Amino acid sequence: MFGRSKRKAGDNAAIVDFWTWWPTVRADVEAAISSGEWATLSEQFSRRVEDIHPGLEWEFYRGTVARHSLVVSAAGVAELRPVVARWGALAPPPDATWEFHTARQPDPEVLGGSIGIGEGVQLDLAQLRFAFTRDESSPEIAVIAYHPGFRMLGEDARRSVTFLALDWLLGEDGVEEWIGEIAWVTEPPEGAAEPAELGAAVEALREEYRTPQWILLHGEGAGGPIIATVQRPLRPVRWPRFDTHVAITLPYREQNPAGLPEAESLAALREFEDTALSTAAGADGVLLAHETSGGARILHYYVDADSPAADDLAEAAGWWKDGRARVERHFDPAFERIRHFR
Template identity: 40%
Template sequence: MRLFGRKDADDDGDGEPLGDGIAEFWTWWQEARPRLDSLVAAGDPAGLEDLLAPAVAAVDPGLVWEVAPGRNAAHALVVTSAGDAELRPLAHRWAKSAPDSDLLWEFHPSRQANSQALELTLDVGGYEFALDKLMLGLRVPRDAPRVDVAAYHPIFGELDEDTRMETTLLALDWLLGEDDVARWVGEITAATFEPIDAVAAAHLPAVVADLASGFDEEQWVLLEGQTAGGAPLIATARYPLRPVDHPLFDQHIAIALPYAHRDEAGLPIGESLAALRDFEERLAARLLKLRDDAVLAAHLSAEGQRVIHVYADPTGDAAIHAKELIVSWEEGEPRVDVTSDPAWAAVVPFIT
């Protein structure tokens, strides 16, 4: 199993993607498939790299790719953003456009958990990295939907810091799958000494499954804070809130509703509070019908205005529905702003 990616990818010299590339990639794939099959059968990773690297780079030079054992097929082609939130939607659209899997190939936009992970051995800087010797210190911070991981392996003392971390991240991807690492793993350290109370890496999936079981149902959290100018602010956010759960929702829809009735702190009261609740109920009803295309992420109120943050698939109709709904708003001039925001930068303070 070899990993390829950004450092090997060709680009146009200025870091910009070479066009859309997704449709072109799959056209190229069908044409190159006989050659790719022959290279895999021959066990020729260098030949695969020469053929695949430019094709993946044409989609975006920042994408990382690897050929790994498949779940149902013999091989899996993985093209991933490798944690880059800006590129995650692109990787998922690449996979969504893929041909049907067959006996030889399947396709994934992120590294998948490997059921034989503990049997894997990797050459790292000339040292043997066996996953069955990996030990983990695990800590779940109080009331946090993540587990912090301190990883230790006997060879880590021989490796530089960057190589230790890269190896740790790859091991976690094999143990949990890349998306579950993004969902449930918090702070990651690669230690040169075994942490106190460390457990074998084999226990990590069970710890994460136990943590995740507490968030099976939709939850929301009420937050209080201040604006940049020091005015009181209240917010309600989905909890946990994570872009990885909605990888195709890279369109940000901000609905701004000014309200007339507010207290001394600028927060909504009385008729305005009732009107805001009614608007959000109608919005939620629309989004329920669009649940495969949009999600309400958070809303916040301050200084006489409520801003509702929705993320959506730009190929859907969520923005149209939002613009239709604000027509009925009677307290001031409402506004809907629609932008591209694959990293969910507008709601970073609420991401958990």
């Protein structure tokens, strides 16, 4: 059973209300899953999920460890990830019957079956193939989906089948974290392979980045050279709670002719980042990039808007002694303000 919310958003109290209500309907849901008789239950679930936030999707599915799972998903909408993260944080611990997820989990066995599209069209998912490539400088894989039946489908249906198949193969979070450009074609693409090969490629990439990596980037701006250090993979799904961008600009006095920091200023920048700012961010924020040029370093933090981390960072920035720090903050759950680093 599944549904999608449509009404006006509620607040965090609706999440608490949901988990207070859940034990009162748990047995009814288990009975409905067995019998298929949902009566008013689906309407109740839609209403409860809608009270949390519009646009959320919910679904009952078989569990990965427990017998059943309840998924409340942001459906790929970055602005909704912090909402489902808060919902998931208050979920009860899993037991033999129930587990709870904030994204659809991988279920590659589904790709051995078929799916109905419109009236009278059944696609044998075992015929689905993926061609995929990876730019070695980027931790993401570009994918082209192909199925012989795509010739019978419209563009929207091809897109729907492609994204459903990727979700079944990799899980929603796996697609968000590791898949870049996605396309679908009606003729076999070069390098088309069975889905398991794409799954293995994603697993290899995940293993490569098991420990996040920092890379050094060089560029040229109007004021001279720019040096940036960036954490990768730089995907917001990795930090679903952190929806607010806090940019801290620290000017420095001691610099070379190119405007880059030297000696004491360089050491002070490093120490300030590692001590005052790191402490201020705590467990509710993360530094994802910093860029240095023209006598200033900009540190890009992302924090949980429901925490004091943004205020704490702003206060800590005021302790900088090598010039007057500047702090800007913006709601940015999709990480648009650091997209140029990807």
